[in-house]
Amino acid sequence: MDKPADLDYLRDYNDASVVAIARRIGVFDRATIASETGLTPQAVSKVIARLVTAGLVEPDGVRRQGVGKPTSVYRLVPDSRYAIGAHVARRTLRMVLSDLAGQVLHTILRPLPLDFTPQHLLDEVAAGVDALAGECRSGRLVGVGIGMVGPLDHAQGVVRDAHRLRHWHDVPLREMAAERLGLPVMLDKDVAAGVAGEAWLGGKEFHDAALIMVESGIGAGLWLGGSAYRGAHTNAGEFGHMVLQIDGPSCVCGRRGCLEILHDQALARGEVETAARVLAVGVVNLLQSLDLDHVVLAGADLLPHAATYLDVIRTAVRTEVPRADWLAAEVTTSRLGTDVIAAGAAMEMLNERYGRPTGPRSADHAPEPAT
């Protein structure tokens, strides 16, 4: 059953539209909001009044622009809300504290033991949350986003089978963590969370983008049509297992000639440029299928050779995509660097509460926020 489109939805939607602009540009005035949202100035005044009451926004004096009454200026209160993001990797847990503006304020890195259990992870996450929550006033923490390797179910918040992790089959991590922490929790695939973070920084330009992560496996987080794309079972982005060489070398996944095995073999031989070329073939394949506007490169195994990868992939995009003059995507490295997954997960939590809803259809996952 869908959520009905009623007046509450209308209000929340417009409030979120204004918050979205405020989060992006920080300082703003009524006329700017009015022209960007299409609302009348009067309606914007009402929205701003609500946001001031909620503490998300505050007056920031006036600006004289020449003749006439000065414009009232407002600004976002970045420290009015926080979110914590966690990146669960195979050997480490990385956690960040982000404010409403998306700024990463603190980072924590904790090692995880081999084959850690759900209980162990919860303990570590809880310790991290305690440490980070100390940095912000209580009641201002909206929740915790967790980015993790799949397969997992974003809607249900259940880890199905984390690749190469024992003890992780059908674990209802979101529910467990929410209960343990007493906070709303979102669970998402690592690359999906990561691309949300990059798309946040990229702004409106990021309409259709991919985050290519090369880090113990190769995956792609997809941002399509202006929002995260997860696929039918939260398993989109298994980019590394795209076959590029029929009858090529066998891959752990059971198929042959996967991008990942070709790439890793080249890297094992020390041929970074060959590895980059393999990845470039995959990226161009992705562009052919998805017509993206941005490709972001990240991951611990790629970033040390970022210059080579960037060069090879940009060349491939320019020369191998037909009509590259207007179809080509911009290729860059991640702006969030090693924090990309954790920061993206935090961003997703903030967007969940303060972002523009995609439509009045049912939110299929979000627990009601604790107050």
Place this chain on the structure above:
Amino acid sequence: MDKPADLDYLRDYNDASVVAIARRIGVFDRATIASETGLTPQAVSKVIARLVTAGLVEPDGVRRQGVGKPTSVYRLVPDSRYAIGAHVARRTLRMVLSDLAGQVLHTILRPLPLDFTPQHLLDEVAAGVDALAGECRSGRLVGVGIGMVGPLDHAQGVVRDAHRLRHWHDVPLREMAAERLGLPVMLDKDVAAGVAGEAWLGGKEFHDAALIMVESGIGAGLWLGGSAYRGAHTNAGEFGHMVLQIDGPSCVCGRRGCLEILHDQALARGEVETAARVLAVGVVNLLQSLDLDHVVLAGADLLPHAATYLDVIRTAVRTEVPRADWLAAEVTTSRLGTDVIAAGAAMEMLNERYGRPTGPRSADHAPEPAT
């Protein structure tokens, strides 16, 4: 600038939600609509009253369901609105007349001369519209959808460079056709229109799907997250130019080892099963990247061997997709057959006017409907 979320949007959205259900199930009652939309029964009554006034819906007697006052039943009036869809291929123009329920009522097939010009196409389309419009009452035709090979710009309605068609560079076809026909026109890539048609028939089950077209080239229409996905420049779905064999045979696109060249070479050798296996590798690649729930096969070069393709691809999906027990996509042949593109284009036109909007954001393409 976005369209503001105002009361008009609210009304239109809810009206469209009810029309969507009516178009799908035909006969309905107040309680069903209320539970499916989340609206109160009283609100549904108001919506139905508006739709009856517009002629889209009419009372259909009552239904006794046991004790209590009988339920008032309503039904869609399929012939209250029509749309025409056109499939512009290299040698033929296929046009269909569809009613509001999505039923294809008439089909017209007209040959096109080699290297036809925009003017020539307009003449043919106008003749087809005249013939088809005679089958429905005037004023009930909402517009014409055109599906055509790309690259083209859906938002602007401009054909950039139709593959292998001279005379087709930066042709503002939507505007030209709208002026010539005096009707709203939508222009879309052939496969994008096609997948919209299949998704319409598939209903809610079609959330993330691809239509694989094998017909003078191999393309994929993508339906992601419940709506058509076109990419940053309406050029998504160039599935045939996914490289599957690094350093394989040269393709017309300039790269080597593309799916299309491997497939076509196998077919030229008469090895249908090998060709199907090549396509299957591409399909599994697509599933790895996009985690689809449905794959639909179509196209004049595939359908004659449908059984072989279906068998090979289904086997590949079952055996090569990890966790195929719950990640696998359903693979079928097109239900619309050779009409798929034209019927899909008509469907897109109807959805444009009577479908649920994806959000209050600006409609970036639709001309205001002529009355």
Place this chain on the structure above:
DNA sequence: CAGCGTATAGCAACGCTGTTGCGTAATAAG
């Protein structure tokens, strides 16, 4: 320095949305 034109802010009334409360209609069962 008073008066004027101008640009902005905000109060108040308004139209319209879906919602709520409640009376009414139509049926089967007792």
Place this chain on the structure above:
DNA sequence: CTTATTACGCAACAGCGTTGCTATACGCTG
């Protein structure tokens, strides 16, 4: 015939963005 049940729909309502208008605060002008 009476009663319980189910559905319908009028009327009042709360709350949304919009509209009309007044108040305010500035630069400019004489």
